[in-house]
Amino acid sequence: MMSSNISKNPENDHKINQSSQKNNHNQTNLKDLDPNNSNNFIDQNLNLENSIYSEISSKFTNKVKLKYSKFKRIKIYVEPEDIVEVAEFLKTNIGFDHAESVCGTDYPDDNSIEVIYHLSSYSREDLSPIIFALSTKTSRDNSRLPSLIRVFNSVEYHERETFEMLGVYFEGHPRNERFLLPEDWADIPPLRKDFQIKGR
């Protein structure tokens, strides 16, 4: 019913186009850009976001890759062996002091699981609106990553949840154990894509 409304009413179509144009400075259109040149992803109007990234990239020249930098959101990618070092730098030198969330996403096509730490700050007021996504990847067969619990205490239960939901073992975490699932859970981690809800 709604789709017929749109086609009948040209005004609404116009509105959608207008607003998507307006949001373009926030959304980087990945298709138009050369993925090998990370500079393309930087929007020049985002001063604070850019200064944070340039501070990180000057310290870790080849180790970090910028995924995107949009309004109040930054995402970088690091290799698993560098993640503790980068996280320590983010905490001590820049001021991201806690994790808002930790989550994993399963990509069966690449045979990889991406784990993302969403960091933010309470102690630095200008950083509070920013959510800094620190991402890394591990393989699906041998999913092991270093834990960030020594850097951010707040990741404790989030990492435990990621362990049971995606089967990523966090080395250095004291309790890679069941948390939310039932005690007699005897199936594969449920947020992996090959786990299917019964009857669907």
Add this chain to the structure above:
Amino acid sequence: MSKEYDREFEKKFQETTRLGLEVVKESEEDRLMTLSVGPQHPGSGHFRFTIKVDGDYIVYCDPDPGYVHRGEEKMSEYRNFIQNIPHLERPVIHDSTNITYSYSLAVEELLGVEVPRRGQFIRAIASELNRQVYTLYWLAIYGIFLGHSTMFMWPAGDRELFIDLLTALSGARVTHAYNIPGGVRNDAPDGFKEKCLQYVKYFEKRLVEYEDIFYNNPLFRQRTENVGVLTKEDAINLGVTGSVLRASGIPHDIRKVEPYDVYDEIDFKVQYMKTCDSFARAYVPFLDMRESCNIIKQLLDKMPDSGEVRLKLQSNPKGQPGESYKRVESGRGALGYYIVSDGSPKPYRVKISVGSFRNILALPHLLVGSKLGDMPSIYWALNYWPVEADR
């Protein structure tokens, strides 16, 4: 918490009274008693935690959430962006407008649409009203936790005012499904503005009475003051959020820090306290309710009288490939949605980062070292909603 209890003295005492008999040395394990609280305890509310007590003192605490885990994140991957709304509000039905608010904001970013101005105002009003409903319900339960039955009856009764207003908006008492990507489901009925203003003015008068009977009550103060102190450094370290964070002296409110929709046009102050104890954690939501009345009045004043409240989308909209993280201030603090879209009508991954889940980390930190009798006042002051934490 200092332990005045002298263990060495007690051991010597036990040994001397058993003269002539074989001296049995008591091990540390024998001293401790393990208690399982919940998940069907009337106070804990679908949440289990194991504690060990040494006499009257709690020495160990292990939270075990998950009793009402429903797999909301997995379910979201099977439904399209619009179909997800009714089930995503189930984790916290008393705050159902806020939990779908950040979802709608995140989906709108992925779809690249913007909500009409009147829709933004009605959304903000509905979320403020719903936050009042939640906070009143929370306060009512806190009252019954501490054995104060008036504190249960009054907020539970006044909560109906806001439920009435939300029923007028959405047609449902608690599960509204009112926020949708693109705006709100339907416009406010005629006379809503006047009715809302009248109720809010009445509620402001009631808040004065609340302060007299609850917060100035010596019994309530004795049970909450200087109990469960969470220092500013610990609060930052543990990454707590919402009223727990603001009670530890950090003025952090998403409505101010990262204003969404029309909150940047509203003049309000972030309410916080510096005493860091359970009383502060109980008082900050009260201050929030008072400030929220101010916000509602300003929103009603600035709301355009007519106009579209929702942008009609396609029935099965497709998101741009990419990801979005949006958060709003709910009754329990920052409520964030991280949504990954692969360009299909269904989200590829939905992660709900809720305040309740983040605040559990403070529970063992506060309980260990405190007395067993302080457990209810510490636990419920964390503004913890078990169903939301389990998702």
